[in-house]
Every structure is written in C-alpha cells, then in structure tokens.
Amino acid sequence: MNNTSGVGVLDKAVWVLAAVESGPATLAQLVSATGLARPTTHRIAVALEHHRLLARDVQGRFVLGPRIAELASAAGEDRLLAFAQPVLVQLRDLTGESAQLYRRQGDVRVCVAAAERASGLRDTVPVGAALPMTAGSAAQVLLAWEEGERMHRGLRGAKFTAATLASVRRRGWAASAAEREPGVASVSAPVRGAGGKVLAAISVSGPIERLTRSPGRLHAGAVVAAGDKVSDLLRTEASAGSLSAPGTNNT
Numbered sequence: 001m002n003n004t005s006g007v008g009v010l011d012k013a014v015w016v017l018a019a020v021e022s023g024p025a026t027l028a029q030l031v032s033a034t035g036l037a038r039p040t041t042h043r044i045a046v047a048l049e050h051h052r053l054l055a056r057d058v059q060g061r062f063v064l065g066p067r068i069a070e071l072a073s074a075a076g077e078d079r080l081l082a083f084a085q086p087v088l089v090q091l092r093d094l095t096g097e098s099a100q101l102y103r104r105q106g107d108v109r110v111c112v113a114a115a116e117r118a119s120g121l122r123d124t125v126p127v128g129a130a131l132p133m134t135a136g137s138a139a140q141v142l143l144a145w146e147e148g149e150r151m152h153r154g155l156r157g158a159k160f161t162a163a164t165l166a167s168v169r170r171r172g173w174a175a176s177a178a179e180r181e182p183g184v185a186s187v188s189a190p191v192r193g194a195g196g197k198v199l200a201a202i203s204v205s206g207p208i209e210r211l212t213r214s215p216g217r218l219h220a221g222a223v224v225a226a227g228d229k230v231s232d233l234l235r236t237e238a239s240a241g242s243l244s245a246p247g248t249n250n251t
Helices: 008-019 027-034 036-048 066-097 135-144 150-156 161-172 213-244
Strands: 053-057 062-064 098-105 108-115 131-132 176-179 184-192 198-205
Touching: 027 036, 036 053, 036 184, 062 213, 066 098, 066 108, 066 198, 066 213, 098 131, 098 135, 131 135, 135 150, 135 161, 135 176, 135 184, 135 198, 150 161, 176 213, 184 213, 198 213
Parallel strands: none
Antiparallel strands: 053 062, 098 108, 098 198, 108 131, 176 184, 184 198
16 A cells, blocks of 8 residues: 555555445455455454444445445535535526425425525525425426336325326426415426436426416526536536546555
8 A cells, every 4th residue: 555644544444445445345355455464454344334434244244334325425415505506596596586406305305405586475495494205396306217116106195197207307307386385386407416316406486476387488498407507517526526536556
C-alpha cells in the first residue's frame, strides 16, 4: 500500500473496506489484498463489523455493511437538496406556482425541499410533510419506475392504475387534478441519479382554477426540464468525482 494519510489505523481500515468493494472476501483474501498481518486484518475487520461498516454473508465472508449504504444515502440527500433548491426557485418563478421535491420513504412521500408562491391562492406543502403514496402526481412518478412487484404492491388502494403509470413512463411526467386533495392540481417529473434510478419527484402544484384539470398542458415542459436539470447536475458531479478519485495501488 502506498496511499497513506499518516493515520495508520485509519489507513488500514480503509484498505480493508476497499478489499471488499468488488465483492465478498474471506479473511485470507483480505490479508492478501491489504498486505496486512493476519491478526491485524482480523482485528480491523471485526471492529468494522461491530460498527456495521462490514457484515458477513451466509458463507461467513466479509461484505460491505449496511452503514455504508446509510452514509451514501445521507451524502446523496445533501447533494440532491443543494442542487434542487435553486432549480425549485426557478421553477416557481417560471410557472408562478409552488414547487416541491419529494422522496419516497416507505409508504409515504416526504417533501424534502420547496419553493412557495409568495402570495395569492397556493398549495402549501411544508418541508417535512409526509403525503400518501396512493394519490397525486408525485406519487405516480415515484412509483412508475419501481420494479414490478414493488410497483404492484404500491397500487393497492391507489387512486391511479397500472395504465396510469405506464403513461407516466411513456411521456416522462405525471399530472393529477383533485386526486390528493379537492381543488388542487399538480404536475411532476422524475429526478434521476447517476445510474438512472429515480431518486425523487419534482413538482408544481396549485389550485385547479389556475392549473385547470389538464395541468400537464401548462407546465409539463417546465417541470420535466427542471427534473432533467437536477439530474444532469447529479450526474455531472458523480462523473467528476469518479474521474478525480485517486487510484488505489494494492501491489
């Protein structure tokens, strides 16, 4: 190893984590990959397992632990919000309607960012509000690209159908009128991560008297463009990060 920080125990822990990045590894394989002594490797691997940074598969091999995914999710959330907030403001100003960003959390969708219309009749969704996954254009977007069984489970009790979600996938946006709440209409589009996975739904919402019962005709283009802009920012950052990441020499 030659990629050292000067903090020996931390460097060794990182080497062990890097050794399982490509897949499960036995203790012997960790020793071979890191060049560390077997007792040292075992001690570090067990400590990382205690902190859930490593786990064991059914064969007893070391694999990346659940804490890695939790940290990655938190980091992704921070980047998503940082990129989305100015885009939400632009979307609000362009459409004249309140704009929101939703992420799915189990059986609900949570408003994680918003830009409210300054005055007049508006649909106010506070940041942190949990809304059902069974109604509304944002729910449609967050469910439309789910895997088959997960999508079908989500349709139970929903006010929209599988045919609705097929239309959402085909055109790339969703619209609803009085579906979640009487008198409220909305348009939503997906925000995608580097791998194309739908991370969030970006939306505008407001009274039907302004958005009409066909709100997509008014605002689908703007909402899709906003979703694409946030997606592009996330992909660009991910690409830049992969290009600038230092290589690891395991020889």
